[in-house]
Amino acid sequence: MVDDKKSKHQTVLEIIKLPSGEYAMRKAGDDDPLITVSLSQQVKDNLHDKSEELARMILVAGAQMMSDLSLQSAKDSGSKKPVIH
16 A cells, blocks of 8 residues: 555555566556566476566556655645745
């Protein structure tokens, strides 16, 4: 879940495996992914059954970064006070 302070609600995100074998994160109920991760066959082979775990970690890190940037942007825009002469 990502805090969206601009609209004062939380966004529910879901991680899915696409038919292509890629992993994606999207807003719950949306068809379009926000982030897509594609792992090479070499990585899949080296990780054995842990490739899904790696993809999830990458997607969660991306969602956290988006949330952090959104919070920082909201904080920055809220701190600017208009100058009254």
